[in-house]
Amino acid sequence: MIADLGLIAGVALLIWLALRGVNILLAVLLSILLIGLTNSIPIADVFLQHFPFGASGAFSFAGNFLLLFLCGGLFGRVMATSHAAQGVAMGIARRLGQRQALWIAMLVCALLTYGGVVVFVVMFTMYPIGVTLMRTANIPRRIYAAAIALGAGTFTMTALPGTPSIHNVIAARSLGTDLFAGGWLGIVAALVMMFVGMWYLQWQWRRAVANGENYVANDKDQQMAALAPSDDANLPSLMRSIAPVVIVLATIVLPRLLQSFGLTYEWQSFAAGQPVLWASFALLVGSLSCWLLFAPLRGQFVTAAGRGVDDAMLPLINTAAVIGFGGVVIQTSGFHEFAGWLLGLEIPSLLSVFVSANLISGVTASASGGLQIFMSSLAPEYLADGVAPELLHRIANLAAGGLDSLPHSGAVIALFTLMGLSHKEAYKDIFVVTVLIPMLAALVAVVAALLL
Known part of the structure; x- marks a missing residue:
């Protein structure tokens, strides 16, 4: 009884500290x-074994995914420094018109994150531009924040096939699948998230x-507006701005495309078997393409690269800390009883995956953290139960993107801090577009997989 109460109290303490803005690493410890x-x-085992080096250890995760975070941070920073990210945003705004500000925010965030730009860089890019959009279209701040969250933190993170997101790579690395596993289910779920989410925001x-x-x-609006491009004419064109994103995605899809034409090369096996390295390579190629396409970047490239590394470290440490927390949790008898209960539910296996991945991500307030814990602790049981790796890859990804955005989520707190919002003002809309609708989309994917 004391052990179970202690486990519940530990989870509650993490949530309470996170909501009060305590550094996540300190909160986890x-x-x-x-x-x-x-x-x-x-205690020695807690801090020197299970937290750092276990199957779900913080250092184990950081070591395995360091390169991907670094390349993602580098790509995001050079896209921002070259003004390509702003070029994408302003190019789409010119074509759609500022009355479509919510669509603009969602689409720009989706394009950038699908191409591998770090979500925090995307938020910072969209806010200065968003000040003008919100003012012109008279959009309440809370609704614009929800549009950013919908584009940056839902379907491009867990649903769309081929994305170099950490979630997609975790599943591929754990299951031996590729980044396109369960692609058609992901596309169905992405369409649900996109269109139902935008319907809700337009209605609101x-x-x-x-x-x-x-x-x-x-x-804060006045400060951020000063960072927005003052002269659109000096920004790169939309086509040139979006080219690095296209190059990243093209590099990822190239091995599969060649295979579909009956062309096989030795390096394709490496690309399929090393999702971390191949996704990192794609992001590096995208960064180098920025150097080639944008002359003003060349003199600042080394500085931008250094800042990209800095951009990567905080998300890496925070994610690793949450996963290390899970590495301790899975050592408790309460977690094993919980896992046994989940696996013993008299429901279809894919529905059980939906429930378990959602709950674990909700506890950790992290889709990547919850997914890594799920893959190391529960995924082998579902594979043994006959669930196809490709289906497990996509359904677990979709489910992990549901309850991950509870109030203590680091990304939610960062967005509210950036935009000067409180949970009371804005969390309801964030909850609908990043929790309820993604859970609905995941259930649609589960039903589709069971019926077809």
Whole structure:
């Protein structure tokens, strides 16, 4: 009883500390100390074995995925420094018109994150441009924030096949699949998230206007507006700006494309068997293409690369810390009882995957953290139960992207901090577009997989 209560208290402590803005690494260390003490796990084992080096250890994860985070940070930074990210945003805004500001925010975020730009870089890119869009179209800040979250943190993260996102790579590396596994299910789920999410945001916008809710500027808006491009004419064109993103995706799809034409080469086996390295290589190629396409970047490339490394380290440390927390949790008897209960549910295996991956991601407030814990602890049982690796890859990815965006999610807190919002003001819309609708999309994918 004490052990189970300690496990619950440890999870609750992590959530409570995260909601109060405590550094996630410190919050994790305090939480695993509580779990270790109440579950009679030797403290030396907690801090020197299970947290850092276990199958779901922080250092184990960081070592395996360091290169991917670094290349993602590099690509995001050079896209920002070259103004290619802003070029994508302004190019789409010119074509759609500022009255379509919500679609602009969602599509730009989706394009950039699908191409591998780090989500925090995307948020920072869209906010300065968004000040103008919100002011012109009279969009309440909370609704614009939800549009950013929909584009940057849902379907491009877990659903669309081929994305170099950490979630897609975790599943591929754990299951021996490739980044396109379960692709058709992912596309179905992505369409549900995109169109149902945008329907909800447009509906909320109309309601807000009818109720007299308007865009209200704050001090941070003035600071961020100064960072927006002052002269669109000096930005690279949309086609040139989006080219590095296309190059990243083309590099990832190249091995499969050649195979479909009956062309096989030795390096294709490497690409299929090493998703971390191949996705990292694609992002590196995209970064080098920025150097070739944007002359002003060349003199700043080394500095931008260094800042890209800095951009990568905080997300890597935070994600690794959450996964290390899971590495301690899975040593407890309470977790094994919980896992046994999940596996013993009298429901189809894919529906059980949906439930278990969602719950684990909700506890950790991290899709990547929850997915890594799921893959190391529960995925072997589902494979033994006959679930195809390709289906497990996609359904687990989709499910992990549901409850990951609870109020203590690091990405949610970062977005609210950036835009000067509180949970009371804005979390309802974030919850709908990043939790409820992704869970609906995952259930649609589960039903489709069971019926077809």
